[in-house]
Amino acid sequence: MGPSDLRQTILDSAVAHIAERGPDGLSFRRLAKAAGVSHQAPYHHFVDRHGIFEAISDEGFAMLFDAMRRAIATADGDPAAALLESYVGFALEHRGHFRVMFRPDLCASGGQAFDTLVDVVRVSLGPDATIDEIRARTTAMWSMAHGLATLLVDGPLERKIGPITDHRAFVRAVAEQSGLTAVVDRPAV
């Protein structure tokens, strides 16, 4: 067993619960009981009930950054599209983490992931872009990715437009409807 086996056990158990039933019914005591330890044991690994959310968030942002980096590295065509796909893909594969990462009470950073996005935007807009343009386009891309991910993970989108069979193809179709991907191939007006 590792040096802090219980910590990871409880963390995984919490993520699984959140992925299935959301963060609301999550009970510290029940996690402890499921792990076969006393109700106070988790407090030696997380300061708070709040603390477990921070831990999940940190783990999540590390995984997201990894997914984004891999997507760019293996992207054959447009890096912006690859970034969008990886963001939505991560959210769908790791709902438990994604649901926690952007909680307003957490103010987690995810700095590396954000910097990656800014870099891609900066390259795609070229050297003449103003700071405001970069800011606006970065926000547009993040918003699109985050909104699509949220609406898919939380369910309202499929409740409206019906079930989606091929998620990757769907994300690509949605991206195509916006002007956010493959900017470099387009003639400047």
Next chain:
Amino acid sequence: MGPSDLRQTILDSAVAHIAERGPDGLSFRRLAKAAGVSHQAPYHHFVDRHGIFEAISDEGFAMLFDAMRRAIATADGDPAAALLESYVGFALEHRGHFRVMFRPDLCASGGQAFDTLVDVVRVSLGPDATIDEIRARTTAMWSMAHGLATLLVDGPLERKIGPITDHRAFVRAVAEQSGLTAVVDRPAV
């Protein structure tokens, strides 16, 4: 006093709490105490602790639909841009409602608001658009609006790109960077 004064009092109080501190610390008993009634009184107006979220959600979707309808009616230029602005504006003005409306355990409809969006998309794409195109563009617009609203309401965006002074102008700048607004003015390729 109205016929169900306590109901609205508790509802407003709950919305205010959620807008400030999020839905997590919301306590039925504390709401009752704040309203000056016994801890069981709210149960005569909401079946559950859950029920209050449904009530807030319904109220919120009615307000959102109203805001969208008004925005389209008074839009001088592009209805898609007006829709986006009204969506984000609603989220910022009514964080308490917005934070609740899309909870995965709620499956609230918001059917009228969605239909309004689809109508605007259908008109903007013209009569030759396929169903998949309409589906994709509707999703793109909803995602952009929802993502931007969520990132603004929950805070991570301003933590990254710095404080935003003029929200309306910012939303317009972001919309411009996406290809989602003012489609009708563009020449077909």
Next chain:
DNA sequence: TCCAACGACTGGACACTGTCAACTTCCACG
């Protein structure tokens, strides 16, 4: 070798929460 410190964990206690149940009040309507 001993012993002190320490991290992981246990169990008890407390205030607080959601919710079930039985009771009172009061007003509308036959």
Next chain:
DNA sequence: CGTGGAAGTTGACAGTGTCCAGTCGTTGGA
């Protein structure tokens, strides 16, 4: 009248987060 139901009351219960005082086993000096 009276009777039924809606609104509100108090009491009780299990479950929860968290503070506090312990109990182990290990480990690092002396």
